[in-house]
Amino acid sequence: xxxxxxxxxxxxxxxxxxxxxxxxxxxxxxxxxxxxxxxxxxxxxxxxxxxxxxxxxxxxxxxxxxxxxxxxxxxxxxxxxxxxxxxxxxxxxxxxxxxxxxxxxxxxxxxxxxxxxxxxxxxxxxxxxxxxxxxxxxxxxxxxxxxxxxxxxxxxxxxxxxxxxxxxxxxxxxxxxxxxxxxxxxxxxxxxxxxxxxxxxxxxxxxxxxxxxxxxxxxxxxxxxxxxxxxxxxxxxxxxxxxxxxxxxxxxxxxxxxxxxxxxxxxxxxxxxxxxxxxxxxxxxxxxxxxxxxxxxxxxxxxxxxxxxxxxxxxxxxxxxxxxxxxxxxxxxxxxxxxxxxxxxxxxxxxxxxxxxxxxxxxxxxxxxxxxxxxxxxxxxxxxxxxxxxxxxxxxxxxxxxxxxxxxxxxxxxxxxxxxxxxxxxxxxxxxxxxxxxxxxxxxxxxxxxxxxxxxxxxxxxxxxxxxxxxx
Amino acid sequence: xxxxxxxxxxxxxxxxxxxxxxxxxxxxxxxxxxxxxxxxxxxxxxxxx
Numbered sequence: 001x002x003x004x005x006x007x008x009x010x011x012x013x014x015x016x017x018x019x020x021x022x023x024x025x026x027x028x029x030x031x032x033x034x035x036x037x038x039x040x041x042x043x044x045x046x047x048x049x050x051x052x053x054x055x056x057x058x059x060x061x062x063x064x065x066x067x068x069x070x071x072x073x074x075x076x077x078x079x080x081x082x083x084x085x086x087x088x089x090x091x092x093x094x095x096x097x098x099x100x101x102x103x104x105x106x107x108x109x110x111x112x113x114x115x116x117x118x119x120x121x122x123x124x125x126x127x128x129x130x131x132x133x134x135x136x137x138x139x140x141x142x143x144x145x146x147x148x149x150x151x152x153x154x155x156x157x158x159x160x161x162x163x164x165x166x167x168x169x170x171x172x173x174x175x176x177x178x179x180x181x182x183x184x185x186x187x188x189x190x191x192x193x194x195x196x197x198x199x200x201x202x203x204x205x206x207x208x209x210x211x212x213x214x215x216x217x218x219x220x221x222x223x224x225x226x227x228x229x230x231x232x233x234x235x236x237x238x239x240x241x242x243x244x245x246x247x248x249x250x251x252x253x254x255x256x257x258x259x260x261x262x263x264x265x266x267x268x269x270x271x272x273x274x275x276x277x278x279x280x281x282x283x284x285x286x287x288x289x290x291x292x293x294x295x296x297x298x299x300x301x302x303x304x305x306x307x308x309x310x311x312x313x314x315x316x317x318x319x320x321x322x323x324x325x326x327x328x329x330x331x332x333x334x335x336x337x338x339x340x341x342x343x344x345x346x347x348x349x350x351x352x353x354x355x356x357x358x359x360x361x362x363x364x365x366x367x368x369x370x371x372x373x374x375x376x377x378x379x380x381x382x383x384x385x386x387x388x389x390x391x392x393x394x395x396x397x398x399x400x401x402x403x404x405x406x407x408x409x410x411x412x413x414x415x416x417x418x419x420x421x422x423x424x425x426x427x428x429x430x431x432x433x434x435x436x437x438x439x440x441x442x443x444x445x446x447x448x449x450x451x452x453x454x455x456x457x458x459x460x461x462x463x464x465x466x467x468x469x470x471x472x
Numbered sequence: 473x474x475x476x477x478x479x480x481x482x483x484x485x486x487x488x489x490x491x492x493x494x495x496x497x498x499x500x501x502x503x504x505x506x507x508x509x510x511x512x513x514x515x516x517x518x519x520x521x
Contacts, residue, residue, distance in 0.1 A: 014486070015485055015486035016485040016486070017485040017486045017487050017488070018486055018488055019488035019490075019493055021493055021497075022488055022492065022493050022496055025493075025496035025497050025499065025500045026496070028500040028504075029496075029499065029500055032500060032503060032504065156500070156504075159504050159507055159508075161507075162504070162507030162508060162510070162511045163503045163504065163506060163507035164507075165507075165510070165511075166506070166507065166510035166511075167506075167507075206499075209496075209499065213492075213496060293517045294517050294518055296514055296517065297514050297515045297516065297517030297518035297519075298515075298518050299514075300511045300512070300514035300515035300517075300518075301515040301518055303511055304508075304511055304512070304515060352518065
């Protein structure tokens with residue numbers, strides 16, 4: 001599928017002297033917007049009331065969006081790699097924005113299916129394309145620090161929720177003055193519809209800014225002082241290239257899929273239940289020693305560690321290597337989960353510290369995986385391979401809540417649960433992390449038979465265009 | 473800033489304006505700072521009781 005010439009990869013090849021530090025904000029402009037997907041709880045109650053529906057029915061909107069994220073990243077990954085980041089960011093902006101506008105129409109006309117289609121399907125496609133759009137470009141601009149580069153962008157996905165939550169509350173307060181953002185007040189459906197229109201327009205502008213400043217490096221570009229032969233010296237890191245179609249035939253891809261699935265499922269186990277979990281862990285009869293406001297603060301703290309983990313751990317992986325950092329995420333994570341299950345209810349500060357570190361590993365797992373893929377499969381179609389790997393996220397998005405909710409449903413009624421009721425779910429997560437740990441240990445360098453011919457250039461290649469004057 | 477090397481090129485070099493780089497970082501940094509401030513404020517309830 002061809003794209004208009006102003007979006008084409010050949011039009012955005014950077015001239016010599018281009019400052020590569022313009023690329024991270026371009027990536028952040030996209031990820032900060034699509035990160036709103038993790039701030040849907042702000043208007044969830046309002047939609048339940050507006051549609052006279054259930055939490056489950058409204059929760060499906062988010063579930064559809066995450067499933068569509070995984071599917072669209074897998075399906076459009078090769079298209080993204082072929083056409084470049086500007087076309088991908090532009091397309092993501094259109095879908096993401098259209099999702100909000102169609103969703104607003106659905107709210108205004110009280111047609112829930114339109115919200116499913118708008119925010120869920122259209123928005124989900126925007127999420128998937130937007131999520132992978134800057135990744136391979138960042139890896140090519142920062143071959144010396146791929147973990148740092150992708151960590152910065154994917155940190156933005158975590159940061160997007162931090163921005164969208166207070167911003168949404170503020171906007172809904174303007175559109176419905178009876179709503180003040182405190183517990184117990186709910187904005188009107190009309191206020192949520194206006195919020196969707198506002199976010200749709202703001203995100204469109206913001207993401208387009210990223211699309212129009214992004215550039216790809218020329219094929220022979222290298223950062224000062226960077227010697228690719230030094231990269232090869234590290235174990236597991238290849239200077240060869242593997243296509244996306246071949247990558248999924250390798251055991252390394254599926255082992256990494258398992259690693260991501262286990263890490264994300266375990267993290268979602270805590271994220272999904274964060275606020276009620278801390279209250280239940282410190283329940284004394286019918287009341288908890290942890291107030292609702294304190295529980296909300298705990299959720300905020302987890303968001304901070306989720307975001308910080310993406311940047312800090314992914315950057316650290318540039319120094320200690322991808323396989324060792326996943327041994328930390330999964331191995332130390334496993335120990336922390338055991339501690340959470342056994343001594344987590346002895347003191348609030350122990351519970352908070354354990355959960356915060358676990359969530360930082362969850363974020364780190366997301367942010368480090370593109371660099372791990374680069375190490376194993378090269379840069380040729382790393383965006384497409386990353387897209388296919390994100391199906392693990394979609395699967396974990398279903399499995400994680402199913403495990404935690406399934407166990408808790410079997411143990412009792414919300415509001416009456418205690419720390420002991422969470423133990424079976426936490427030990428299931430321990431088992432999952434053990435599986436992920438073993439899968440990571442089994443990852444070896446990719447066999448030579450999967451390598452592309454030596455003259456296969458990464459798709460940043462300007463050589464295919466022959467038109468150097470088009471470079472910016 | 474890193475200076476790219478472009479073997480045998482005939483094309484003009486560019487010099488990305490520092491102001492553009494600063495503006496781009498500010499555009500993403502200011503909303504992020506707003507989000508961080510509000511989240512830290514919310515999280516402080518955890519320590520303030």
